[in-house]
Amino acid sequence: MSSIMSFPERGPWGKASWRGNCSGYVYKSLFEQILVGRADPVFIDPMMGSGTSVEVAREMNIRAYGLDLHQGFDVLQHSILERTGEPGDLVLSHPPYGAQIVYSGAGNVWGNEAHPNDLSRCADDEEFNTKLAFAVLNQRDATKEGGYYGVIIGDWRRQGKYTSYQAELIARMPADELAGVLIKAQHNTMSSFKKYNGKTALPFISHEYIVLLQRKLRTIIAVLGATARQAQSRLQGTWRNVVKLVLMKLGGSAPLPAIYAAVASSTDKIASNPNWQAKVRQTLQLHSEFAPKERGVWALAA
Ligand SMILES: C[S@@+](CC[C@H](N)C(=O)[O-])C[C@H]1O[C@@H](n2cnc3c(N)ncnc32)[C@H](O)[C@@H]1O
Known part of the structure; x- marks a missing residue:
């Protein structure tokens, strides 16, 4: 077939x-x-x-x-x-x-x-x-x-x-x-x-x-766990891509307030997430493709 x-x-x-x-x-x-x-x-x-x-x-x-x-x-x-x-x-x-x-x-x-x-x-x-x-x-x-x-x-x-x-x-x-x-x-x-x-x-x-x-x-609870992890990892991947795109458009590095402003204007994801600024900071901290340049300034890692 x-x-x-x-x-x-x-x-x-x-x-x-x-x-x-x-x-x-x-x-x-x-x-x-x-x-x-x-x-x-x-x-x-x-x-x-x-x-x-x-x-x-x-x-x-x-x-x-x-x-x-x-x-x-x-x-x-x-x-x-x-x-x-x-x-x-x-x-x-x-x-x-x-x-x-x-x-x-x-x-x-x-x-x-x-x-x-x-x-x-x-x-x-x-x-x-x-x-x-x-x-x-x-x-x-x-x-x-x-x-x-x-x-x-x-x-x-x-x-x-x-x-x-x-x-x-x-x-x-x-x-x-x-x-x-x-x-x-x-x-x-x-x-x-x-x-x-x-x-x-x-x-x-x-x-x-x-x-x-x-x-x-496997049990239905295990199925639920697997699908919840899938959804979570998809969402994290989307945040990571949004932040990366924003930093790229800001010339590769920017202070946090500029990153927040660019994220706010580039995605409606924040409408459903009242803690979106914390999510942006967490995304920057979690992934090795982002690096702190100086206090309050983040860059795309080389
Ligand atoms: C696309 S048709 C199936 C056609 C079928 N393969 C055939 O060749 O005749 C979809 C069917 O889903 C049924 N359906 C819709 N809601 C349903 C439900 N809650 N429970 C069971 N069947 C449902 C409809 O009655 C309909 O007969």
């Missing part, structure tokens, strides 16, 4: 009419690589939509569980593992891409009422990213040690804003469980034909991602 997939046909599985459905050949290819050869493998899809994945799995004699909000299973409220009664070798979901396609409610894909936990009904990207990360932790919980869990998801550009849901998800999951990111060509999507404000300056999005993680044996 290459890390790039392209299947123009969706095949006989699931329903072509289910908006945002996925080609069955994508699942077939993933199952051949990940599940075939394992002893009595189990596949779980907690957002199965029209059931494409589950139909492919059963045709390949793979035991499969399909769940979805439209038949009463809510990945934000219910344990996947409790519902299936056994963990999966592969627990793969194909969630909504933000609110690109709205699923529940009259005139949408299913039901007459808008469901409050429908992932396609989040108020904004932050709510969606947080809920999706929870859903994927739920999937992880239902994965055998050494098994795989993950999502099929695309990016979204609207009104000049580009959101990469896969990047947000990867940042929220334990980095040492990330096993692979595949690219899947998207065929005949409605957005392929859309123009944004009459302009086509940037290419249309014609791909999606398959993000795969591999479950290690």
Whole structure:
């Protein structure tokens, strides 16, 4: 299997009419690589939509569980593992891409009422990213040690804003469980034909991602610790880069008040951090690329 997939046909599985459905050949290819050869493998899809994945799995004699909000299973409220009664070798979901396609409610894909936990009904990207990360932790919980869990998801550009849901998800999951990111060509999507404000300056999005993680044996507290350390180290790295850029623009060295003023005007990071001046001093002291030149004056180290 290459890390790039392209299947123009969706095949006989699931329903072509289910908006945002996925080609069955994508699942077939993933199952051949990940599940075939394992002893009595189990596949779980907690957002199965029209059931494409589950139909492919059963045709390949793979035991499969399909769940979805439209038949009463809510990945934000219910344990996947409790519902299936056994963990999966592969627990793969194909969630909504933000609110690109709205699923529940009259005139949408299913039901007459808008469901409050429908992932396609989040108020904004932050709510969606947080809920999706929870859903994927739920999937992880239902994965055998050494098994795989993950999502099929695309990016979204609207009104000049580009959101990469896969990047947000990867940042929220334990980095040492990330096993692979595949690219899947998207065929005949409605957005392929859309123009944004009459302009086509940037290419249309014609791909999606398959993000795969591999479950290690550890507690959920250890997962939390690992992801908190990742976030902390990213934030520290950003401060370090901001201070370095500021010193570079100030000619390589500057007194602290000038560094504060330049940081204040170059980043909105300080808006959320009342102790930002202490953070700047800590950054200067912590990293060897900064050196004190004289009292109250800092420079880029030679
Ligand atoms: C992109 S569709 C899946 C399409 C599927 N792969 C197919 O080929 O038909 C996303 C699905 O996520 C489901 N969903 C949204 N929120 C959910 C939730 N909280 N719990 C479970 N399923 C949810 C929707 O009902 C929808 O069927």
